Amino acid sequence: MDTIFYNGVIKTLDEAYPQVSAMAVKDGVILRVGSDEAMLALADEHTKKIDLEGKFALPGFVDTHLHLYMGGAFAHRINLSGARRWAEIVEICKADAVKARKEGRWVVCGKFNNDYWSDTNKIPDRHDLDAIAEDVPVFMQRACGHLSTCNTKALQLAGLWEERKETTKLTMDFGSDGLPNGYLRERTTGRVSKIIMNFEVEDVKNLIEETCQKALEKGLVGVHSHDFNIVSDGDQKKVLQAYKELVDEGRLPIRVYQQNTFREHEQIDDFLSWGYHQNDSIGRFTFGPVKFVADGSLGSHSAAMRKPYKNDPEMRGILNLSDEKILNLAEKAAAAGFDMVAHCIGDRALEQVMNVFEHTTKKYPRANTRNGIIHCQIMDEEQQDKFREMNMVAYVQPIFVKADGLVVDDCVGEELGRQSYNWRRFKDMGVHMCGGSDFPIEPFDPLPNLYYAVTRMTNKGKPWYPENGVTLDEAVRMFTVEAAYASHEEATRGTLGVGKYCDMVVLDKNIYEEPIEELLNTTVEMTVVDGEVAYRKK
Ligand SMILES: [Zn+2]
DSSP states (O other): OOEEEESOEEEOOOSSSSEESEEEEETTEEEEEEOHHHHHTTOOTTOEEEEOTTOEEEEOEEEEEEOHHHHHHHTTSEEOTTOOOHHHHHHHHHHHHHHHHHHTOOEEEEEEOGGGOSSOOSOOOHHHHHTTOSSSOEEEEETTSSEEEEOHHHHHHTTOTTOOTTTOOSOEEEOTTSSEEEEEEGGGGHHHHHHHTOOOHHHHHHHHHHHHHHHHHTTEEEEEEOOTTSSSTTOHHHHHHHHHHHHHTTOOOSEEEEEEEOSSHHHHHHHHHTOOOTTOEETTEEEEEEEEEOOOOTTTTOSOOSSOBTTBTTOOOOOSSOHHHHHHHHHHHHHTTOOEEEEEOSHHHHHHHHHHHHHHHHHSOOTTOOOEEEEOOSOOHHHHHHHHHTTOEEEEOGGGHHHHTTTHHHHHOHHHHHHTTOHHHHHHHTOOEEEOOOTTSSOOOHHHHHHHHHHOBOTTSOBSSGGGOOOHHHHHHHTTHHHHHHTTOTTTSSSOOTTSBOOEEEESSOTTTSOGGGGGGOOEEEEEETTEEEEEOO
């Protein structure tokens, strides 16, 4: 036997032996579970014996939607998420502009959220940023990731200054003077990213590895990550090269299930020409579904809605891909035997994508297709029923209710708001629902996500339709059992049952026995990947 974990309170999530104190592992696979005595008796002189010190253990967590590479890159930006006043941000940026001027670089900030500011809630425009610096390019991205803002210098350097409302093909905003006002929506931000995030393969590797190490500290043994064509368009070859080298060099400590994302025909054609299939693996890197980003975000009112925003009657959001284009891209993916997932926040985006998936599953029927919707936010019950009928997987971000719970009703009205983010109804209908953080939009920490999945608590300390929450056990399963289902790995991962790979997280508290608030004070003691201790708290 390679390793015996003993003296634990191990909740396996496996029906045969729901709770055991010890586990015997060989070649990363759980061969036996049972009492300390019985398991320790299996040890020979080469066996590692690991004392869990009476602590509580669960199957390792998997975050089913995040962005490793982008998150790694964003970690090097000025993080504005803690700012509670615009004036505070002006000060921080002015100080950085002094350094940026000397170093010949941009002032680059991320994660601002104007909803949290006490002095103004206006999204800063070109003039506000020019007041910080005129000779240094200043760029800041909103926390939602779907909107950013630039000063005049940055617009000039990105080649956006000459754009005009009447003729532009880009999603950007203009002021009453007819000039760009600095707001860039959706992929137009890519014009700036191309300049400030022009990374080499070696940089990409470092950013991904750095981020995976941090993920281990949060009990993550695997992630589903969207890394292609997000930092810059057409970077998919570079990203794959980075993963291949990380695998070769033994520098990928967790499993990465890639949500292969494309906007353009050339991108998906190039990808399909590589010859990989759904669930082909290169070490810990696996090709997952093909992903599309159907719309934007709620906060920036770019999520595509069937009706105008209640609090912004001019806006109905943005469909990133025309009906024809998404259908053609999806046909290519389905014909090649890939599952598909789509980022949908608004109900119009969901409608578009469900129509496309309905068409492709009929035209290219395949056993075990697991198409899914990432975010699954605004929808009515009729759409939810169709979702269930099509047996799609719901990839939800429980922690989003913290901020969204304060704005959804204003955006879409209470009637639709109550039907949206309805995880209780999804569960009751038997929908496969898995959890994620959308890091770097939110931190990739499953424990707070469990808390929000159950409590539906908002930033203002009041829960938002708490009756739409799930139980703690259901929430835990979203980050374990259901995550394994989403990646077709339910036979080999997701529980600590006999015959499965030993992916485990050890916590400092038994979260099933503590008050729910304690989830926010629980820490990870140890993370085990494929039977090896990959992280241990110092
Ligand atoms: Zn995302």
